[in-house]
Amino acid sequence: MAVSANRLELLQIADAVAREKNIDRMVVIEAMQDAMEKAAKGRYGAETEIKVEINPRSGETRMWRLLEIVEDVEEPSRQVNLKLAQVKNPTAKVGDFLTEPLPPMEFGRIAAQSAKQVIVQKVRDAERDKMFEEYTGRVGEIVNGSVKRVEYGNVIVDLGRGEAIIRRDELIPREMFRYGDRVRAYIYDVRREQRGPQIFLSRTHPQFMAKLFMQEVPEIYDGVITIRSIARDPGSRAKIAVTSNDSSIDPVGACVGMRGSRVQAVVAELQGEKIDIIPWTDGIADLVVSALQPADVAKVVLDEQAERIEVVVPDEQLSLAIGRRGQNVRLASQLIGWDIDILTEQEESERRQKEFTERSTLFMQALDVDEMVAQLLASEGFSSVEELAYIEPGEIASIEGFDEETAGEIQARAAEYLAEIDRKFDEERTALGVSDDLYEIEGLNAAMLVALGKEDIKSVEDFAGCAADDLVGWTERKDGETKRFDGTFKDFPVSREEAEDMIMQARIKAGWISQDDLPAADEGEEGYAEEEAV
Known part of the structure; x- marks a missing residue:
């Protein structure tokens, strides 16, 4: 009768712990088995391989010693000779295990204390795993809890089944909590750490407001x-x-x-x-x-x-x-x-006037015309000498007071001015050691080649190895603020698509890809650009 009572008591303890900690009953029984194995090793020797099994229905406990079957025994406490094993079990072979039943043992005070520690640790680990799995699936939800304590401005919240933390920077400014206060917050992260799962809450997260509106x-x-x-x-x-x-x-x-x-x-x-x-x-x-x-x-x-x-x-x-x-x-x-x-209307007017004056001055110097002609060109919306050089002559001739002869002279002077600038840039490009082959890439001019040379991009191969972001720059958004990173062509009106097209031309010219591969290469470049943007 005493044995039955002990068996019943064992199962009752397992059921009670499982209910209290809200974990699987078998986890508690397995923890008890591990504890008994550890206690038995203390009696029979730490090197002995012992297996304990508790019947989850009856509570009956059985204990065996496991001996590995080998040809030559080196560790008598863990191994047994094949011939000796075949006496007990004719079908035994090398690599199998021979089981020897062990008698029930009484737990002393030290063994019982050690077993208790094993069970407590196993149950705590199971409880932590259960909590981690539960709250990992609840990231993005609002939870209610009560303040358990406040440590250095961080609020520890009791959620009933576990603890969570609201760090000081995740609290609304000037917000004060005391022990026992009810608090509502947003779960934004759950991490598995050495001391157990950490649940991080926030009251400043934008999604906290979104969830509140969803509730209301x-x-x-x-x-x-x-x-x-x-x-x-x-x-x-x-x-x-x-x-x-x-x-x-x-x-x-x-x-x-x-x-x-x-x-x-x-x-x-x-x-x-x-x-x-x-x-x-x-x-x-x-x-x-x-x-x-x-x-x-x-x-x-x-x-x-x-x-x-x-x-x-x-x-x-x-x-x-x-x-x-x-x-x-x-x-x-x-x-x-x-x-x-943000600009005021006055600031915008002043800026427009400044731009008008700068364009007028540019046209006076570049085209060698008087102030009135320069102002007429600027007021018609022309913003650069390049625009005047390459536009249809009729566009200039249609300006009041201009004729075809005047338009032709203005375009000739504009072309001459641009040619002189190109000559100076070409001299600088040569001094930097930038290859002439880069001129064969459509879209590049002498000024761009100088900019490339200053970035140590001096050959077709160098240019082929560039990414679009290297040329036109990129933006990164962090903490609500956008930061702009300039590229090599920051001073030129080159779009991302134009930069990608130039790079593809360079890769074909360098022999990295062929013309037949171009559609696939285009897709790859777009994917690469998207990846870099992300």
């Missing part, structure tokens, strides 16, 4: 309204762009709610953070006008290649458009993903 606005939860972009200055101000998949539903009105009830619930959770809700449009110009509200925008100029937007506002609207400490324009830039430059 049924249309977002149902997918009728989509949040396209969010920019936050935690605790101060945020901008959120939304769009509706149903033309009968106003996305902004749905997010605001009756008398602002929905948005106010989010604002209250975010410690009074002001939220601007704007409708998302695919037109960047319209989007930037909405994003800079409440400021009025007079003019928008886009530079798609550099992903920059120049916005002109009335003089009295400048401070409103920029916002306190640049907050309004910074959030608008993060929301759209483009850099935004």
Whole structure:
């Protein structure tokens, strides 16, 4: 009867631990088996191979010693001779294991303590694995918990089944928590570390706001309204762009709610953070006008290649458009993903006047014409001597006061000026040691070859080894800010597609690829460019 009671007690303990720690019952039983094996090794010798099995139904414990069958015995405690093994088991062969039943053993105090440590460690590891698997699948969710303690500004949150941490920089500024406070946060990362899985929470993450709106606005939860972009200055101000998949539903009105009830619930959770809700449009110009509200925008100029937007506002609207400490324009830039430059109408007028004066001066010097002719050319929109040299003569002759003879003379002087500049650049190119073969690549001129020579790109092979980013530059966006890296051709109006075409010409000329391979090579170059952009 005593044996039955012990068996029953063993299973009851396994069931209780499994329920308490919310882990599989078999994990606890396996931990008990490991503990008994360790205790038995303490009695029979650490070098002895022992196997323990606990029947999960009856609780019966069986113990064996395992002996490896070998030809020549070197370790008597772990090995047995083949002939001796075949006496006990005629089918035994080298490499098999012979099992010898061991009698039940009583656990002493030290053995019991050691077994307890093994079980506790195994159960703790299983508990950690269970928690890691559970919370890894919950990254991107909002969780509720209570503050367990605050350490050096970091808040440790009790989630009931585990602990999570909100680091100081993931808390809303001026936000204070004390022991026992309820807290709601966003799971943005779960990592497996030596001390167990670490769950990282955030209250400043843009997706925290998105999830809060999803909880408050049924249309977002149902997918009728989509949040396209969010920019936050935690605790101060945020901008959120939304769009509706149903033309009968106003996305902004749905997010605001009756008398602002929905948005106010989010604002209250975010410690009074002001939220601007704007409708998302695919037109960047319209989007930037909405994003800079409440400021009025007079003019928008886009530079798609550099992903920059120049916005002109009335003089009295400048401070409103920029916002306190640049907050309004910074959030608008993060929301759209483009850099935004703010100019007043007066600044734009002064800049245009300066550009007009510079172009007029250039034409006077390059074409040897008087000021009135130079200003006429500049006012007609001509911005460079190259443009005058290669445009149709009729375009110049159509200017009031000009005729065909005047147009021809202007174009001749422009061509002569450009030829002289090319001659000077060619002399510098020769001095730098840049190969003449590069002239055969369509699109390259003497000035570009000088720029390449200064970057130590002096042959067709050197140029063939370039990437498009090396020539036209690239942009990287980090922490909401875009950083521009200039390329070799930063001073020339060369697009990425033109740069890729030049590189392909160089690779064909260098013999790296053939003309037949060009379509496949184009695809590879595009993929490479995309990979670098990412």
